[in-house]
Amino acid sequence: MGPGPSDVSPEVLAALSRPTIGHLDPLFVGMMDEVKALLQYAFQTKNEFTIALSAPGSAGMEACFVNLVEAGQKVIVCRNGVFGDRMIQNVTRIGAEAIVVDSPWGRAVEVDKVEQALIDNPDAKFVAFVHAETSTGAVSDAKALCALAQKHDCLSIVDAVTSLGGIELKVDDWGIDAIYSGSQKCLSCVPGLSPLSFSDKAVNVIKNRKTVVQSWFLDQSLVMSYWSGEGKRSYHHTAPVNSLYGLHESLVQLHNEGIENSWARHQKQHDALAKGLEKLGIKFIVPKEERLPQLNAIYIPDGADDAKVRDYLLNHYNLEIGAGLGELAGKAWRIGTMGYGARSENIALCLSALEDALNQ
Amino acid sequence: MGPGPSDVSPEVLAALSRPTIGHLDPLFVGMMDEVKALLQYAFQTKNEFTIALSAPGSAGMEACFVNLVEAGQKVIVCRNGVFGDRMIQNVTRIGAEAIVVDSPWGRAVEVDKVEQALIDNPDAKFVAFVHAETSTGAVSDAKALCALAQKHDCLSIVDAVTSLGGIELKVDDWGIDAIYSGSQKCLSCVPGLSPLSFSDKAVNVIKNRKTVVQSWFLDQSLVMSYWSGEGKRSYHHTAPVNSLYGLHESLVQLHNEGIENSWARHQKQHDALAKGLEKLGIKFIVPKEERLPQLNAIYIPDGADDAKVRDYLLNHYNLEIGAGLGELAGKAWRIGTMGYGARSENIALCLSALEDALNQ
Numbered sequence: 001m002g003p004g005p006s007d008v009s010p011e012v013l014a015a016l017s018r019p020t021i022g023h024l025d026p027l028f029v030g031m032m033d034e035v036k037a038l039l040q041y042a043f044q045t046k047n048e049f050t051i052a053l054s055a056p057g058s059a060g061m062e063a064c065f066v067n068l069v070e071a072g073q074k075v076i077v078c079r080n081g082v083f084g085d086r087m088i089q090n091v092t093r094i095g096a097e098a099i100v101v102d103s104p105w106g107r108a109v110e111v112d113k114v115e116q117a118l119i120d121n122p123d124a125k126f127v128a129f130v131h132a133e134t135s136t137g138a139v140s141d142a143k144a145l146c147a148l149a150q151k152h153d154c155l156s157i158v159d160a161v162t163s164l165g166g167i168e169l170k171v172d173d174w175g176i177d178a179i180y181s182g183s184q185k186c187l188s189c190v191p192g193l194s195p196l197s198f199s200d201k202a203v204n205v206i207k208n209r210k211t212v213v214q215s216w217f218l219d220q221s222l223v224m225s226y227w228s229g230e231g232k233r234s235y236h237h238t239a240p241v242n243s244l245y246g247l248h249e250s251l252v253q254l255h256n257e258g259i260e261n262s263w264a265r266h267q268k269q270h271d272a273l274a275k276g277l278e279k280l281g282i283k284f285i286v287p288k289e290e291r292l293p294q295l296n297a298i299y300i301p302d303g304a305d306d307a308k309v310r311d312y313l314l315n316h317y318n319l320e321i322g323a324g325l326g327e328l329a330g331k332a333w334r335i336g337t338m339g340y341g342a343r344s345e346n347i348a349l350c351l352s353a354l355e356d357a358l359n360q
Numbered sequence: 361m362g363p364g365p366s367d368v369s370p371e372v373l374a375a376l377s378r379p380t381i382g383h384l385d386p387l388f389v390g391m392m393d394e395v396k397a398l399l400q401y402a403f404q405t406k407n408e409f410t411i412a413l414s415a416p417g418s419a420g421m422e423a424c425f426v427n428l429v430e431a432g433q434k435v436i437v438c439r440n441g442v443f444g445d446r447m448i449q450n451v452t453r454i455g456a457e458a459i460v461v462d463s464p465w466g467r468a469v470e471v472d473k474v475e476q477a478l479i480d481n482p483d484a485k486f487v488a489f490v491h492a493e494t495s496t497g498a499v500s501d502a503k504a505l506c507a508l509a510q511k512h513d514c515l516s517i518v519d520a521v522t523s524l525g526g527i528e529l530k531v532d533d534w535g536i537d538a539i540y541s542g543s544q545k546c547l548s549c550v551p552g553l554s555p556l557s558f559s560d561k562a563v564n565v566i567k568n569r570k571t572v573v574q575s576w577f578l579d580q581s582l583v584m585s586y587w588s589g590e591g592k593r594s595y596h597h598t599a600p601v602n603s604l605y606g607l608h609e610s611l612v613q614l615h616n617e618g619i620e621n622s623w624a625r626h627q628k629q630h631d632a633l634a635k636g637l638e639k640l641g642i643k644f645i646v647p648k649e650e651r652l653p654q655l656n657a658i659y660i661p662d663g664a665d666d667a668k669v670r671d672y673l674l675n676h677y678n679l680e681i682g683a684g685l686g687e688l689a690g691k692a693w694r695i696g697t698m699g700y701g702a703r704s705e706n707i708a709l710c711l712s713a714l715e716d717a718l719n720q
Contacts, residue, residue, distance in 0.1 A: 002382050004598060005380050005381075005382065005383065005598060005601060007380075008379070008380040008602075013376075013377040013378075013379065013380070013602075014377055016376040016377045016602055017373040017374055017376045017377040018373075019368070019373065020365050020367075020368040020373070020544075020550050020551075021365075021680070022362050022365065022680045022682075023365065023551070025674070025680060026674075054415060054416055054552060055414060055415035055416075055419060055577070056414055056415075056577075056597045056598055056599075056600065057597070057598070058576070058577050058596075058597040059415060059419075059577045059597075061577075062575065062576055062577045066575075086576065089576050090576050093572060093573075093574050093575065093576055094574075182598065184380075184598055190380050190600065190601060190602040190603070191380075191383070191598040191599065191600050191601055191602075192414060192552060192600030192602075192603055212453060213453070214453050214454075214574050214575075215422065215426075215453065215574075215575055215578075216418070216422055216446065216449050216450050216453055217415070217416075217418050217419045217421075217422045218575075235685065236418075237416045237417070237418040237419075238364060238365060238416055238417070238542065238544055238551040239416075239551065240416065240550065240551050240552030240603070241365055241550060241551055241552075242368075242373075242376055242550040242551075242552075242603075242606075243550070243552055243600070243602075243603060246602075314385070314386075320381070320382045320385060322382075325595065
């Protein structure tokens with residue numbers, strides 16, 4: 001119950017150990033088509049370019065920036081936690097300019113500040129933000145931010161690492177242009193893959209670049225033909241076959257449950273956890289209306305020893321909760337209720353175990 | 361028995377489905393220390409910087425180039441197949457200059473040509489080559505090439521994707537400065553990880569760079585502290601926990617067998633395969649003394665239908681052999697005898713099945 005990797009179901013773990021077959025085997029290619037369709041469902045998109053990148057979410061982030069942004073361009077980057085900060089580093093390493101819009105840690109991105117930045121920078125080409133800040137537990141208004149981006153003729157780049165599968169996310173309805181996620185959060189697959197989806201508008205930007213993408217491995221123009229349903233699958237790199245077995249299984253589970261039901265389940269388990277934490281006198285970092293149900297960032301109670309409590313939970317209850325990150329290091333704990341981890345028995349265990357740990 | 365992913369043992373497959381734990385969990389961190397020690401054994405190195413990169417071999421290649429090479433520098437790149445060509449693309453995307461030394465496909469890199477290029481380019485900083493060309497089945501003289509690089513005050517960058525674990529490879533004895541491999545060849549783990557090792561000299565080059573590494577995800581200066589045995593493990597990205605369970609198990613198996621025994625086993629199984637292929641009248645692409653035991657590139661016999669034969673093997677015998685790549689597409693098959701795949705029963709199956717397929 002840390003900030004991820006989340007609990008992985010026995011079915012997904014079992015899928016991982018199926019015999020490894022070739023990445024160009026027709027059976028495997030057929031499974032990839034299913035992974036693509038299931039990811040389109042999870043993202044709520046018809047985007048033709050919807051894939052699982054063969055590397056973790058941080059590589060998914062980099063793939064969005066290096067494929068879309070060229071040196072010298074301006075990107076509005078919203079920062080309200082660790083991952084917004086990482087976006088800035090991605091932008092500057094391309095030789096592009098990051099116009100940083102800061103919002104307080106533990107709060108949503110302030111939409112009016114972003115609008116002002118867009119007015120002040122009419123030559124900006126992109127708006128980038130984190131939908132669900134894993135470092136603070138705050139959710140931002142992705143729909144409003146993407147509408148703003150469109151109004152100002154910018155493409156939106158959205159970090160959905162912790163949001164995908166856990167809270168409402170509608171790529172097509174909201175007009176998101178580039179989005180990446182991670183396999184190990186609310187999808188409850190093992191870490192190592194990054195679901196990725198680009199709108200046709202984003203794909204056109206990639207196709208009309210003036211300069212070559214600086215990364216060969218992340219150059220999506222080289223990968224498109226491998227994931228495309230038509231013609232010959234050309235070889236780019238060896239796909240992580242077994243991890244994709246796991247992702248396929250976790251996406252099948254999400255599809256079977258129904259994505260709206262998954263969102264509702266995350267909210268329900270969060271409510272139960274929040275109620276119990278309140279009884280223990282524990283306070284959330286994030287105001288209720290900006291709170292992620294799947295990532296519960298709470299203040300470490302006065303007198304409690306950060307590392308000692310986490311060690312106790314791990315050693316006595318086989319239960320992991322996360323430490324604070326960045327500005328919140330030493331001040332916060334992060335309790336994940338993601339994917340397969342968002343179950344009543346986990347909430348009950350966590351509350352009892354935490355109470356015990358705090359009484360030691 | 362394609363060019364990889366290779367056959368994965370039941371023990372490695374079973375390891376993959378162990379419960380996912382946190383990437384900062386002390387148990388996991390302890391396992392990472394073991395992975396590091398086992399990789400040092402596999403590479404025959406004491407290099408402190410020896411890790412498994414959280415992405416496939418192509419990302420390992422890129423990690424070597426983007427961390428070591430800076431824009432404007434000269435790199436001697438040896439090309440005798442597809443992967444030498446990919447190295448060139450990596451060099452140019454950094455804004456560095458590739459001095460290309462071409463050797464024929466299906467042959468070893470010509471050492472004297474490399475020496476001439478070094479004489480002609482006294483300002484070159486690196487020599488990059490592929491130890492075992494997966495696209496052609498040729499092995500190059502890594503020891504001689506690294507000695508040349510040292511003589512001319514260059515760092516060596518070596519692709520050992522298909523060589524690691526399958527043929528003699530001695531990073532410290534040969535003075536290799538940067539080397540990358542893949543998990544899915546002679547280590548017989550699942551695809552998705554890239555073992556990586558840098559000499560202290562290479563690490564110093566990274567520490568003294570004038571410019572920032574263009575990739576955030578592949579910037580190894582950010583990863584060093586995560587893999588280091590000392591002090592706090594700082595978070596960089598979420599490690600692919602379950603894939604690392606698999607790599608750990610495959611490295612334990614290699615260690616138990618003994619690396620010299622593994623090299624000898626690959627040679628022995630190759631000899632058996634070569635003898636059988638000869639009986640079938642099939643010819644190798646590569647002359648005997650430059651031939652990789654673990655990757656057998658052969659000419660498609662006259663009158664045989666490339667795709668039809670491979671489909672027949674797959675559908676009737678559940679046996680994969682690889683197609684030709686690049687210049688050899690449509691002209692060659694590639695039979696892998698790598699890692700757990702290098703067993704007598706596989707050789708026997710392959711020879712009988714191929715004979716049957718050719719008689720259809």
